[in-house]
Amino acid sequence: MSDLALLSATEAAEAFARGEASAEALVRASLARIEAHDGRLNAVIRLDREAALEAAAAQDRARAAGARLGPLAGVPMMHKDMYYRAGRVSTCGSRIRRDFRAPVTATVLERLDAAGAIDMGTLNMAEFAQNPTGHNAHFGDCHNPWNLAYCTGGSSSGSGAGVAARLFAAALGSDTGGSIRLPASICGVTGLKGTQTRVSRAGVMPLSFSMDNVGPLARTARNAARIMGVIAGRDPRDPTSAAEPVPDYEAALTGDLRGLSVAVPREWFFDGAEDVVVKGFEAALAVLKGRGARVSYVSCPSLRAVGAYVALVSRVEAAAIHAEWMREHPGDYATHLSARLYGGYAIPGHLYVEALSRRGPLLRQFCQEAFAGHHVVATPTLRMRVPTLAETDIDADPDNWARHMAVSANTRPFNYLGLPTVSVPMGFDDRGLPMGLQLAARPFADGRCLMVADAYQRDTDWHARLPPL
Amino acid sequence: MATDPMDEAERAIRFWSGVACPNAAGRRALDDFPALIAELAALRGGMAFEEEPALFEAALRAEKEQEA
Numbered sequence: 001m002s003d004l005a006l007l008s009a010t011e012a013a014e015a016f017a018r019g020e021a022s023a024e025a026l027v028r029a030s031l032a033r034i035e036a037h038d039g040r041l042n043a044v045i046r047l048d049r050e051a052a053l054e055a056a057a058a059q060d061r062a063r064a065a066g067a068r069l070g071p072l073a074g075v076p077m078m079h080k081d082m083y084y085r086a087g088r089v090s091t092c093g094s095r096i097r098r099d100f101r102a103p104v105t106a107t108v109l110e111r112l113d114a115a116g117a118i119d120m121g122t123l124n125m126a127e128f129a130q131n132p133t134g135h136n137a138h139f140g141d142c143h144n145p146w147n148l149a150y151c152t153g154g155s156s157s158g159s160g161a162g163v164a165a166r167l168f169a170a171a172l173g174s175d176t177g178g179s180i181r182l183p184a185s186i187c188g189v190t191g192l193k194g195t196q197t198r199v200s201r202a203g204v205m206p207l208s209f210s211m212d213n214v215g216p217l218a219r220t221a222r223n224a225a226r227i228m229g230v231i232a233g234r235d236p237r238d239p240t241s242a243a244e245p246v247p248d249y250e251a252a253l254t255g256d257l258r259g260l261s262v263a264v265p266r267e268w269f270f271d272g273a274e275d276v277v278v279k280g281f282e283a284a285l286a287v288l289k290g291r292g293a294r295v296s297y298v299s300c301p302s303l304r305a306v307g308a309y310v311a312l313v314s315r316v317e318a319a320a321i322h323a324e325w326m327r328e329h330p331g332d333y334a335t336h337l338s339a340r341l342y343g344g345y346a347i348p349g350h351l352y353v354e355a356l357s358r359r360g361p362l363l364r365q366f367c368q369e370a371f372a373g374h375h376v377v378a379t380p381t382l383r384m385r386v387p388t389l390a391e392t393d394i395d396a397d398p399d400n401w402a403r404h405m406a407v408s409a410n411t412r413p414f415n416y417l418g419l420p421t422v423s424v425p426m427g428f429d430d431r432g433l434p435m436g437l438q439l440a441a442r443p444f445a446d447g448r449c450l451m452v453a454d455a456y457q458r459d460t461d462w463h464a465r466l467p468p469l
Numbered sequence: 470m471a472t473d474p475m476d477e478a479e480r481a482i483r484f485w486s487g488v489a490c491p492n493a494a495g496r497r498a499l500d501d502f503p504a505l506i507a508e509l510a511a512l513r514g515g516m517a518f519e520e521e522p523a524l525f526e527a528a529l530r531a532e533k534e535q536e537a
Contacts, residue, residue: 037472061483068526080476089506135527147480195529196525196529197526197529210525240526242526242529244533296531303506304511304512305512305515307508308505308508308509308512312505320485323486323488325486325525326486326491327486327487327488330488330489330491331491332490335491335492335494336494337490338492338495339491339492339494339495339497339498340498342482342488342490342491342495342498342499343484343495343498343499343501343502345485345488346481346482346485346499346502351509356525357518357523359518359525359528360519360523360524360527360528361519361524361528363495363525363528363529364528364530364531364532367532371534375534394494395494396496398493398497401494401500402499405501416527418529441530441534442533443529443530443532443533443534444529444530444532444534445531445534446532448534455499
């Protein structure tokens with residue numbers, strides 16, 4: 001095998017299981033690729049080289065002893081620097097937590113460890129996971145592997161850039177307003193935000209208690225399905241996690257879209273959309289139709305209220321979490337983050353309660369509008385082409401505020417609605433930057449999103465393209 | 470004499486939360502609010518509060534995809 005770092009997560013796991021590659025060789029290939037390319041990308045915050053090689057050696061010994069291998073055995077992964085591992089630093093991309101040693105290990109990391117994945121360290125991210133572009137004033141901006149002048153999307157910037165650049169096979173991100181799907185779309189990889197409550201958040205830095213989600217960024221929907229199968233499910237340490245049974249997501253990837261109905265909302269998602277994005281989206285719909293899906297345009301008036309309320313919830317919850325730091329040392333935040341948090345304190349409590357209390361009724365209304373007779377909703381992940389780092393840098397110029405916030409316009413509604421949503425690569429814009437197709441389904445139909453995404457990837461090769469590093 | 474609503478917002482934040490405007494961009498973050506308030510005002514009267522106990526998690530379960 002020429003370069004083991006180019007294998008996707010499932011390919012790496014299968015190569016290891018068949019004895020074609022050792023876990024140590026897989027990790028060393030990733031380490032070499034990080035050494036070769038991360039100086040320009042800045043995706044990595046901390047590389048745990050020795051711990052990764054020790055974990056790989058343990059997997060190699062287990063395989064030699066004939067032990068039963070986990071579904072991710074030998075797969076090199078890295079994670080957004082907000083997943084706690086007891087005794088190690090989780091910076092959360094911030095100066096404030098630069099030396100914070102986590103007292104516990106996140107349940108999702110424990111589950112990945114048990115599945116045999118190799119944790120190689122931590123990844124760059126927006127400070128406290130709070131911007132949609134990936135800018136970071138403390139650890140330096142992460143750069144898009146397709147063009148270093150462009151943003152990676154955020155907040156899981158290192159996860160998106162690192163998977164796209166094949167620095168490692170897959171990564172965890174988090175998604176409160178699009179922070180998995182945006183870097184997935186902008187860097188040209190696959191990212192899944194599960195149903196709200198589907199994945200445990202124990203041992204994970206909180207941003208918004210109501211809308212935070214943990215999920216994978218990986219090369220393909222099949223990779224995401226395998227990782228989701230490992231991390232999803234009830235966790236006694238997270239009382240908000242759902243007890244719904246976790247299906248075999250991978251087994252459901254049949255590629256068969258006959259009888260599938262796709263709804264495209266007329267409202268919201270195309271407001272001000274750029275032509276190249278709309279054309280790319282229409283081409284993606286044609287691929288789905290080619291596999292037997294029906295596509296219908298539907299009206300979803302609920303989106304106006306969703307769009308208004310989603311703007312309140314995460315801002316108020318983030319403001320509450322950060323209040324002590326905002327009083328005591330606001331200068332330790334990047335300019336754009338303290339500004340964003342500041343706005344949260346102006347929102348009256350009764351409107352926050354109103355936003356939360358209408359979440360259930362609006363979910364019911366949206367499901368009636370979008371899913372009556374339809375299985376998935378399809379939209380572009382972004383309405384706009386990928387912006388440059390400079391034109392979305394609020395710290396350099398507050399006039400960039402509107403452009404910066406517009407990046408997440410199409411992803412935020414699904415956080416308020418709590419619906420499972422995946423972003424898959426759907427081509428490149430006229431500047432050579434990736435575009436994404438967003439697919440959402442009813443609650444707990446995470447597997448439906450993955451099945452459609454996988455079918456799409458059987459007829460396209462956007463996800464297989466390698467950035468010109 | 471009319472007062473600037475943004476000045477009022479800054480005073481209310483300091484009064485209730487003890488948080489001062491951190492920088493010029495902080496003031497800019499409040500610029501979004503007139504449009505957001507207009508959106509919220511447009512929703513008034515459109516939805517009633519449900520008086521029965523409710524959880525969003527229950528709504529998620531209720532809206533699950535039905536088996537074929």
